[in-house]
Amino acid sequence: xxxxxxxxxxxVEVPPFLLTRIKQKIESNRASLMPQSLVKAFTLSFLFxxxxxxxAVLYSLKSDTGxxxxxxxxxxxxxxxxxx
Amino acid sequence: MTFExxxxxxxxMVFNLALQYVQNREDAEEITQDVFVAVHQxxxxxxxxxxxxxxxxxxxxNKSLDYIKAKKSKKRFAFFTSLFHENSSDLIHEIASFDHxxxxxxxxxxxxxxxxxxxxxxxxxxxxxxxxxxxxxxxxEVAEIMGLSTKxxxxxxxxxxxxxxxxxxxxxx
Numbered sequence: 001x002x003x004x005x006x007x008x009x010x011x012v013e014v015p016p017f018l019l020t021r022i023k024q025k026i027e028s029n030r031a032s033l034m035p036q037s038l039v040k041a042f043t044l045s046f047l048f049x050x051x052x053x054x055x056a057v058l059y060s061l062k063s064d065t066g067x068x069x070x071x072x073x074x075x076x077x078x079x080x081x082x083x084x
Numbered sequence: 085m086t087f088e089x090x091x092x093x094x095x096x097m098v099f100n101l102a103l104q105y106v107q108n109r110e111d112a113e114e115i116t117q118d119v120f121v122a123v124h125q126x127x128x129x130x131x132x133x134x135x136x137x138x139x140x141x142x143x144x145x146n147k148s149l150d151y152i153k154a155k156k157s158k159k160r161f162a163f164f165t166s167l168f169h170e171n172s173s174d175l176i177h178e179i180a181s182f183d184h185x186x187x188x189x190x191x192x193x194x195x196x197x198x199x200x201x202x203x204x205x206x207x208x209x210x211x212x213x214x215x216x217x218x219x220x221x222x223x224x225e226v227a228e229i230m231g232l233s234t235k236x237x238x239x240x241x242x243x244x245x246x247x248x249x250x251x252x253x254x255x256x257x
Contacts, residue, residue, distance in 0.1 A: 005195060006198065007217060009187055010188075011186060014095045015113060019095070022116075029121065
């Protein structure tokens with residue numbers, strides 16, 4: 001067996017209708033993909049909701065400390081137990 | 085340049101190169117389809133750092149190697165599932181189909197054995213060998229396609245030949 005036998009291999013022609021099949025594959029890929037504008041809209045709305053949630057959490061943390069300060073300044077009990 | 089023109093210029097090269105990797109018409113058709121879908125998707129982002137044909141050669145090589153990898157893992161999975169199913173024992177003994185349309189009938193047996201040995205080579209040695217020996221590319225062209233130096237290609241070719249000679253010897257002996 002000789003490696004030079006590889007040189008005997010001949011080039012062959014491309015089967016017909018392959019271009020049509022490729023075009024069909026490209027079209028089916030395109031149809032299954034979400035439009036770019038829709039992807040952008042989803043990303044933006046997700047980011048907006050994330051920022052909104054983050055802001056709401058921060059705001060609630062801030063307002064909780066305000067309540068505690070008010071309770072302390074009015075000398076109100078923060079315990080629920082009646083006998084303390 | 086239109087997609088049709090690109091296909092007309094390069095489809096023969098893509099199909100034949102894929103054939104050297106898989107030695108099977110159906111698989112080569114599958115790879116050719118994948119290559120041109122990838123070309124269509126990324127043609128707008130193609131940077132003119134290399135020629136279009138070098139770029140398509142690289143895509144074909146990558147797609148062919150990916151295809152072989154996927155097929156091997158599929159076979160491995162089929163083997164494992166066959167262990168648990170009594171009726172699928174034929175899968176274990178499945179022989180890869182050798183249907184290279186560019187090989188004459190009288191050379192078929194010898195080249196089938198040679199390709200079995202080539203398929204066991206590391207991917208870079210296999211690619212260098214295919215491009216140089218079958219696709220008749222010069223070492224400079226192979227170096228450009230593989231993104232390596234000419235010296236590296238020389239060394240890859242030398243190692244590929246040595247490994248093949250060893251495999252052939254052990255097969256014959």
